[in-house]
Amino acid sequence: MANNYRIEVRVEIVKCEAEVTAVPTRQGDGQFVFTLSESQACDIDRCEQALLRTNYEALREALEHHLSTVSQEKALAVAGSMAEVQVKPYRVEGEVGRIVFDAHCVIGDGEVIYDTSTELFPPLHAKEWYRTQGFKELALVYGTVDDSYRKTSALLNRVRYQEEDGTPMRTLRDNTEYEGRHLLNYLNQQATDILQAQGFTTEGTPVAEASYQTQALVALPEEQVIQAIHACAPKPELVTAMVNNPVSYEDPAHSTNIAIDDVGVKRQKATRRGSAEASAPEQKRIHHTVARIAQGAASYVVTGYGVVNVLRIVLAFLLHNDLLKNNLIFFVDGQRTLHAAILQAFAWFKAIRLILDWYHLEEKCKQLLSLALKGRAIRNEVLTALCPLLWCGCVEQAIALLQTITADQVKDPAALEDLIGYLMRNRPYIPCYAVRKRLGLPNSSQAGEKANDLIVATRQKHNGMSWSQRGSVALAAVTAMVRNREYRRWFQTQTLAFAFAA
Numbered sequence: 001m002a003n004n005y006r007i008e009v010r011v012e013i014v015k016c017e018a019e020v021t022a023v024p025t026r027q028g029d030g031q032f033v034f035t036l037s038e039s040q041a042c043d044i045d046r047c048e049q050a051l052l053r054t055n056y057e058a059l060r061e062a063l064e065h066h067l068s069t070v071s072q073e074k075a076l077a078v079a080g081s082m083a084e085v086q087v088k089p090y091r092v093e094g095e096v097g098r099i100v101f102d103a104h105c106v107i108g109d110g111e112v113i114y115d116t117s118t119e120l121f122p123p124l125h126a127k128e129w130y131r132t133q134g135f136k137e138l139a140l141v142y143g144t145v146d147d148s149y150r151k152t153s154a155l156l157n158r159v160r161y162q163e164e165d166g167t168p169m170r171t172l173r174d175n176t177e178y179e180g181r182h183l184l185n186y187l188n189q190q191a192t193d194i195l196q197a198q199g200f201t202t203e204g205t206p207v208a209e210a211s212y213q214t215q216a217l218v219a220l221p222e223e224q225v226i227q228a229i230h231a232c233a234p235k236p237e238l239v240t241a242m243v244n245n246p247v248s249y250e251d252p253a254h255s256t257n258i259a260i261d262d263v264g265v266k267r268q269k270a271t272r273r274g275s276a277e278a279s280a281p282e283q284k285r286i287h288h289t290v291a292r293i294a295q296g297a298a299s300y301v302v303t304g305y306g307v308v309n310v311l312r313i314v315l316a317f318l319l320h321n322d323l324l325k326n327n328l329i330f331f332v333d334g335q336r337t338l339h340a341a342i343l344q345a346f347a348w349f350k351a352i353r354l355i356l357d358w359y360h361l362e363e364k365c366k367q368l369l370s371l372a373l374k375g376r377a378i379r380n381e382v383l384t385a386l387c388p389l390l391w392c393g394c395v396e397q398a399i400a401l402l403q404t405i406t407a408d409q410v411k412d413p414a415a416l417e418d419l420i421g422y423l424m425r426n427r428p429y430i431p432c433y434a435v436r437k438r439l440g441l442p443n444s445s446q447a448g449e450k451a452n453d454l455i456v457a458t459r460q461k462h463n464g465m466s467w468s469q470r471g472s473v474a475l476a477a478v479t480a481m482v483r484n485r486e487y488r489r490w491f492q493t494q495t496l497a498f499a500f501a502a
Helices: 044-079 133-144 149-159 169-197 222-232 236-243 307-320 336-345 358-372 376-391 395-403 413-425 433-438 446-460 469-483 487-493
Strands: 084-094 097-108 111-115 255-266 285-295 298-304 327-332 352-356
Touching: 044 084, 044 097, 044 111, 084 133, 133 149, 133 169, 133 469, 133 487, 149 169, 169 298, 169 307, 169 469, 222 236, 222 433, 236 395, 255 307, 255 336, 255 446, 285 307, 285 446, 285 469, 298 307, 298 446, 298 469, 307 336, 327 336, 336 352, 352 358, 358 376, 358 413, 376 395, 376 433, 395 413, 446 469, 469 487
Parallel strands: 255 327, 327 352
Antiparallel strands: 084 097, 097 111, 255 285, 285 298
16 A cells, blocks of 8 residues: 555634634644634734634644654654664754754664664754755745845745744845855856866866867858948948958857856955954955856856856856857957956857947947046047947047047047057957947847846845855855746756756
8 A cells, every 4th residue: 555645724714602812723633723803804804814824833733743753654664673763853944934843863772773864854964954945946036036135034934924933034144155155066067077078178178179169250141241331331431441340240140149247246344343354455346257148039147256267167058058169259348357368268269259348338438538638528529520430340540530639639648548549459349330230230248237237236236235255156146047047947956957948
């Protein structure tokens, strides 16, 4: 006969003559009873709250009793009549609330023969609580990813009707950080395994030559590009410069777009003010790197501490999903260290392009011209002439325009030289934005910056918040998992698909 278990639920509201109670009370037969007055029984809100409170008390009691009974039965089956059975608490953090049930340890000849807390149930450390999948989804996916630990803790305990003995705010924070660290460790190991299986070093360098190391960038047909250039050129004399722009026009059907950017959040002080260690210089911000990988309408977000580490995981994702057969188009801002890191990480890959985000280019021009020129009127006049040239990818003409500015219009020559140097340095990454727009190709890293907002900034950069490095990076990892819709798989199997969501 199979040892199956049936769950029975029966809820009734019936008239009685018992005295009114303030909380659910357990009866001798195991039932939980909440007695309302006649006026309360006519109050919809009071009835709803009484039902839910009684329900959660009964659910917790039923789960505790069932797990304790199962544990005892397994232990007694092993112990027989010769061994001693000891009871030990097993703590569970569940969607129904916090419960503690009896686990059982079988002792024979002074040694542990069988322990249900490790052999029947998942092993725990010290005073750790087992966190159910439902709790993780409720607390993390619908809680700490979007709201503060304090508010999430209060709401969680209110929903479970366990305000007094529920989950403390600090415990919820520790749970989130633990999940994030576990995720990051998994991702790093996953990246290592994929790189080694695909013939790469653990740092991301190919061990032997492969076909994708020599493949050329797949571009749109030349006739289509030339037609778009003639349609976009504001002046006939700019057509040659637009044709000679060094940034080619990738075929979107054969391209994977990667927007990558850094975002910083305020770092917590390591020591209290006035202590001896407080005088030591500290970094004021924690810098995250967020990369958004997109193929058509599908996307996947990778985050971590340090651009080199994130690029390594990005490479593993590309290999795992067979995306190195495509062009790799990186959308970046003007940060030199980021450019250098990308080019170094993918130095062996030929079908790669870096594209400077138009918004960052335009803002850089506005910023440096404001510093360089005397007054808003002169700055706006120069911008009016400069931006159309840059929009058409005519960098040499834009530099020549800046060099014609007379000395009597210049307030800070160094700022003007900085702008010219910026344009010269980023010349290989400034495309003809007008033609790209006409061809339906992206011009900005806006999708990456939106990912930055979703993964880090929205949750971690408000109301003067400050973070430890460990807590900040861990929370970002959990948020990325949720945005990638990987959380159910992770909670159930502790693995990630590491692929675009279906």
